[in-house]
Amino acid sequence: MSTNPGTAFRPEWFESVAVNTPAAERRAASLPARRSLKKEWQIAWLLNAVRCIDLTTLSGDDTEDRVARLCAKARQPIAPELLEAVGVEGLTTGAVCVYPTMVAAAKRALAGTAVPVASVATGFPAGLMPLELRLAEIRYAVDQGADEIDIVISRALALRGEWAALYDEIRAMREACGPARMKAILATGELKTLTTVARASHVAMQAGADYIKTSTGKEPVNATLPVSLTMLRCIRDYRELSGHIVGFKPAGGLKTAKDALNWQILMREELGPDWLRPDLFRIGASSLLGDIERQISHNITGRYAAAHRLAAG
Numbered sequence: 535m536s537t538n539p540g541t542a543f544r545p546e547w548f549e550s551v552a553v554n555t556p557a558a559e560r561r562a563a564s565l566p567a568r569r570s571l572k573k574e575w576q577i578a579w580l581l582n583a584v585r586c587i588d589l590t591t592l593s594g595d596d597t598e599d600r601v602a603r604l605c606a607k608a609r610q611p612i613a614p615e616l617l618e619a620v621g622v623e624g625l626t627t628g629a630v631c632v633y634p635t636m637v638a639a640a641k642r643a644l645a646g647t648a649v650p651v652a653s654v655a656t657g658f659p660a661g662l663m664p665l666e667l668r669l670a671e672i673r674y675a676v677d678q679g680a681d682e683i684d685i686v687i688s689r690a691l692a693l694r695g696e697w698a699a700l701y702d703e704i705r706a707m708r709e710a711c712g713p714a715r716m717k718a719i720l721a722t723g724e725l726k727t728l729t730t731v732a733r734a735s736h737v738a739m740q741a742g743a744d745y746i747k748t749s750t751g752k753e754p755v756n757a758t759l760p761v762s763l764t765m766l767r768c769i770r771d772y773r774e775l776s777g778h779i780v781g782f783k784p785a786g787g788l789k790t791a792k793d794a795l796n797w798q799i800l801m802r803e804e805l806g807p808d809w810l811r812p813d814l815f816r817i818g819a820s821s822l823l824g825d826i827e828r829q830i831s832h833n834i835t836g837r838y839a840a841a842h843r844l845a846a847g
């Protein structure tokens with residue numbers, strides 16, 4: 535179910551926004567160092583990252599078998615003996631994320647679980663298709679059973695500052711999603727400035743995005759902390775202006791347990807601990823789980839985390 539109804543197009547909410555890039559970079563750089571986590575809480579934070587992962591395969595050589603293996607991992611992302619050691623049951627990833635033609639296979643593989651299937655659509659990753667075809671692709675993915683749709687925005691409209699046209703496109707995509715939740719991928723590595731990232735974030739939220747997402751994983755530069763900081767502040771401003779809550783999904787190039795911790799620290803610092811849950815935070819990643827599992831295993835072997843300390847997310 536969608537959680538953000540969006541608003542009418544309100545350029546006055548973002549036209550005067552101008553992001554101070556050096557300040558955003560300094561703030562982002564200071565976060566991980568300033569707020570290092572107590573060792574005994576690391577496992578809880580890592581497990582929370584797992585439940586927020588959109589476990590992804592978006593490769594040209596994807597097959598139904600590969601998707602089935604991905605879904606098996608989504609059902610049981612961490613080795614049972616490790617979960618047993620920390621007294622955690624029923625952990626899954628936040629979702630799986632696949633191409634539209636793989637949605638039906640993913641739904642079959644996840645039958646009987648609550649793990650949602652997300653599909654990219656709208657000519658992912660470039661979005662350079664006629665709007666009608668992009669909307670038809672969304673409807674196809676929803677028909678196949680997708681619970682969530684990850685759309686890509688038209689970078690050209692954002693780069694030219696054609697915000698009303700961008701709003702109309704995303705609004706039409708929101709309608710095509712029907713009951714599915716919509717994530718709007720800004721492809722920030724192609725938007726040139728943080729000010730453009732901020733304005734595109736506002737337009738996507740006004741048009742009804744349930745999450746705003748940094749990247750497709752295919753741009754030369756994907757999720758970064760300064761870009762994420764900028765988007766999170768827009769989520770905060772949008773909430774103050776509209777009263778609606780929007781989630782955040784960093785994606786692309788996130789591969790290490792340290793990444794998983796850094797982005798959660800950023801979320802907590804900027805939006806508060808309430809945002810650290812799958813309906814408001816996802817980490818889009820194809821190859822992050824392995825390092826998280828290694829780190830959890832290492833921490834358990836080190837025996838500094840007792841099971842009763844892991845209840846908090």
Ligand SMILES: O=C[C@H](O)COP(=O)(O)O
Nearest residue numbers: 750751786787818819820
């Ligand atoms: O939405 C998720 C991204 O496409 C995943 O990117 P990645 O393969 O760099 O983890």
